[in-house]
Amino acid sequence: MPPLHFSWDSDGRAVFAGAPVSGLASAFGTPLYLYDERDLTARIEAYSQAFGKENVAVAAKAFLTGRLLDLAQAAGLGLDVVSEGELEFALRLGFPPERIIMHGLHKPASALRTAARQGVGLVVLESPGEVEETVRVARQEKARIPVLLRLAPAVDVHTHPSLATGAPASQFGVPIADGQALETVRLLLSAEDAIDFKGYHMHVGSQIATLDPFLSGAAAVATFARTVFSETGSWPEILDLGGGLGISPDSPSPASLRQAYAATIAPILKSGPMPRLMTEPGRYIVSPPGVTVYHIVQRKTAADGRTYLIVDGGMSDGPRPALYGARPELAVSPDRSGEELVDIAGMHCESGDIVRRDVRVTSTEVGDLLIVFDTGAYNHSMASHYNRVSVPPVVFVKDGVARPATRRDNLSDWLRLEVR
Numbered sequence: 001m002p003p004l005h006f007s008w009d010s011d012g013r014a015v016f017a018g019a020p021v022s023g024l025a026s027a028f029g030t031p032l033y034l035y036d037e038r039d040l041t042a043r044i045e046a047y048s049q050a051f052g053k054e055n056v057a058v059a060a061k062a063f064l065t066g067r068l069l070d071l072a073q074a075a076g077l078g079l080d081v082v083s084e085g086e087l088e089f090a091l092r093l094g095f096p097p098e099r100i101i102m103h104g105l106h107k108p109a110s111a112l113r114t115a116a117r118q119g120v121g122l123v124v125l126e127s128p129g130e131v132e133e134t135v136r137v138a139r140q141e142k143a144r145i146p147v148l149l150r151l152a153p154a155v156d157v158h159t160h161p162s163l164a165t166g167a168p169a170s171q172f173g174v175p176i177a178d179g180q181a182l183e184t185v186r187l188l189l190s191a192e193d194a195i196d197f198k199g200y201h202m203h204v205g206s207q208i209a210t211l212d213p214f215l216s217g218a219a220a221v222a223t224f225a226r227t228v229f230s231e232t233g234s235w236p237e238i239l240d241l242g243g244g245l246g247i248s249p250d251s252p253s254p255a256s257l258r259q260a261y262a263a264t265i266a267p268i269l270k271s272g273p274m275p276r277l278m279t280e281p282g283r284y285i286v287s288p289p290g291v292t293v294y295h296i297v298q299r300k301t302a303a304d305g306r307t308y309l310i311v312d313g314g315m316s317d318g319p320r321p322a323l324y325g326a327r328p329e330l331a332v333s334p335d336r337s338g339e340e341l342v343d344i345a346g347m348h349c350e351s352g353d354i355v356r357r358d359v360r361v362t363s364t365e366v367g368d369l370l371i372v373f374d375t376g377a378y379n380h381s382m383a384s385h386y387n388r389v390s391v392p393p394v395v396f397v398k399d400g401v402a403r404p405a406t407r408r409d410n411l412s413d414w415l416r417l418e419v420r
């Protein structure tokens, strides 16, 4: 899906958020990540309206730069981080600690100490071992850490196996059915001096295009909350229902998701006050506003006759086709007559570096620009230096004005890491 403010002018040139893409490519080079700032803001607004801004934490793992933090902060949103690196990065750039939700299967003691000292809003724990470690750090720091328990709701999601996080075999969360989750709640409640137990978390998976998996997960969480209440008297203040909303045209809207959550949870929790329903969108907010721009640098014919277009980037800046079999939409300038069926390959020394197989594009020449859509999520944040290829710069564009968010890294940056 192209971003909200993407069009072709009468000469067949691509225009991105009011600026010609050719001009942006000349100014910043290619490959290049572009973000339509007004589209980002509109998506942030859609989530804020649906859930209330204080209940939305943008998933940093999908895309994290200072400019995104500025937009999230200005809109009153929170941030979900999954590592000490994301936590420290956000804090160093001035993101308010009380609006941070801290995740991760491995939270080193140093990260828990930072959370305790800086007053991180919520720490989401994933195992009894983590509860013990958090209690230890909180007591050392003479702090009381606000905690959610991540549940494994055992929901099978029809998505790529690497994107399903709530399934029975998943390493995330604490299982409910075998009693582990209830035992872990008892552990949390027994350390009231160190733990401010706020409620539950789930994240059933990503790229979900129907309500069912979200609602099965929410029902499992709410049912567990009721069990805990009858066993211990503890009632949740917060249910954080994770992210995962897909971006296909038939995916539910944030508003219908919020409504459906409430309609599922309220009858199950009828015996007490409705908890705050929080959410952690990543892809929905940052993917459609982002595109990657490449130059086509070579054209060649393979032994089986297929035509390859080679671009000046690939799996180092856009790993999703190789990782998840993603088939991104893309476009070249439509001003030429004719169409051809091509395969588009990245420049890396790897036969899996295919941007798209079997795609029809308007006739191209070496030197043309190729625009890949929906690359705003899990591309820049997953970029690597494979083959010592630079990570492209990120540029936000609004009303024709380009504002760089990161620069392209280079040989000097890499050499600075060398020790010999």
Ligand SMILES: Cc1ncc(COP(=O)(O)O)c(C=O)c1O
Binding pocket: 059, 061, 062, 080, 103, 165, 203, 205, 206, 207, 242, 243, 244, 245, 280, 281, 282, 283, 284, 377
């Ligand atoms: C705990 C948690 N929250 C939120 C997200 C964001 O998911 P998405 O980008 O699909 O919305 C993820 C992604 O895997 C996650 O693991």
